[in-house]
Amino acid sequence: NAGVTQTPKFQVLKTGQSMTLQCAQDMNHEYMSWYRQDPGMGLRLIHYSVGAGITDQGEVPNGYNVSRSTTEDFPLRLLSAAPSQTSVYFCASSYRYRGDGYTFGSGTRLTVV
Amino acid sequence: LAKTTQPISMDSYEGQEVNITCSHNNIATNDYITWYQQFPSQGPRFIIQGYKTKVTNEVASLFIPADRKSSTLSLPRVSLSDTAVYYCLVGDGGGYQKVTFGTGTKLQVIP
Numbered sequence: 001n002a003g004v005t006q007t008p009k010f011q012v013l014k015t016g017q018s019m020t021l022q023c024a025q026d027m028n029h030e031y032m033s034w035y036r037q038d039p040g041m042g043l044r045l046i047h048y049s050v051g052a053g054i055t056d057q058g059e060v061p062n063g064y065n066v067s068r069s070t071t072e073d074f075p076l077r078l079l080s081a082a083p084s085q086t087s088v089y090f091c092a093s094s095y096r097y098r099g100d101g102y103t104f105g106s107g108t109r110l111t112v113v
Numbered sequence: 114l115a116k117t118t119q120p121i122s123m124d125s126y127e128g129q130e131v132n133i134t135c136s137h138n139n140i141a142t143n144d145y146i147t148w149y150q151q152f153p154s155q156g157p158r159f160i161i162q163g164y165k166t167k168v169t170n171e172v173a174s175l176f177i178p179a180d181r182k183s184s185t186l187s188l189p190r191v192s193l194s195d196t197a198v199y200y201c202l203v204g205d206g207g208g209y210q211k212v213t214f215g216t217g218t219k220l221q222v223i224p
Contacts, residue, residue: 004156035214042200043157043214090156101147104156 002026006091006105013081013112021076021108023091029103030096032074036060036087037107043090049074050096081112117201122219131188133218135201138182146177146184149200151217157200161186188220196222 007022025032033048035058045058049068063085065077074093078085088109092102118136125131137146145164149157161168163175163184174187188195200217 040216042216088154092156101149101159101162102157104158107154107156 004091004093004103004105006089006108008108009106010109011111013078013110015081015083015112017081019078019081021078021089021091021110023074023076023105024072025074025091025093025103026072027093027095027103028071029093030071032068032091032093033058033102034064034066034074034076035090035092036085037090038087046076046089078110083112086110086112117203117215119199119201119215119218121216122221124221124223125191126223127192128190131191131195131220131222133186133188133199133201133220134183135186136183137201137203140181140203144203146175146181147202147204148173148175148186149202149214151198151200157214160199191220191222193222193224196220 004025013019030051034046035043036046037043044060046060046064047055047058047066049055052068052071055066055068063079065079066074068074074091088107090107091105094102145162147162148160150160151157161170161173161175163177165177165181168175176185186199198217198219200214
């Protein structure tokens with residue numbers, strides 16, 4: 001049981017490049033989400049999904065796209081990287097109605113130069 | 114979406130009990146209260162969740178008064194390894210659809 005797996009762990013991009021951050025979970029969780037965390041700050045929600053084929057925006061969605069074609073995977077796409085997107089990105093998942101809370105991945109540290 | 118307010122930071126000596134209070138004045142009837150712990154360079158980790166009164170597990174206790182407008186996370190006899198940021202969240206118990214973490218409380222345990 002791997003939990004939530006994020007790849008890559010580290011990435012450096014040039015301004016304007018695009019890339020996809022991968023997130024996979026093997027717990028059959030309905031809910032998945034992406035957060036970004038900037039130095040000294042809490043986690044801000046980018047996008048979330050309550051099931052395959054259903055996604056919605058969080059509080060900071062601009063510059064990011066998501067899709068959820070399967071229950072297991074929830075990739076985050078950066079369309080045209082900007083230095084303001086330098087951050088640590090966390091993927092999380094949970095059951096819809098259980099008191100276990102979220103399970104988080106170990107994060108992807110992204111630097112845009 | 115219920116907003117939460119926590120102290121920005123706290124210091125405690127090893128072996129002491131630490132209580133971190135979270136204010137959530139506009140909590141909804143079906144909202145649960147959940148606490149997470151985050152170490153540097155790691156994702157947050159679920160600690161405890163409750164709806165009312167008191168919940169205890171092997172790691173912490175959670176005290177929720179009758180009006181549910183606040184909650185207190187209690188960590189018994191903290192050690193240096195409890196130095197972390199603690200987040201209080203309010204939402205509908207499991208798959209919160211739109212939850213923000215805020216800035217949390219940075220707990221520093223002193224030897």
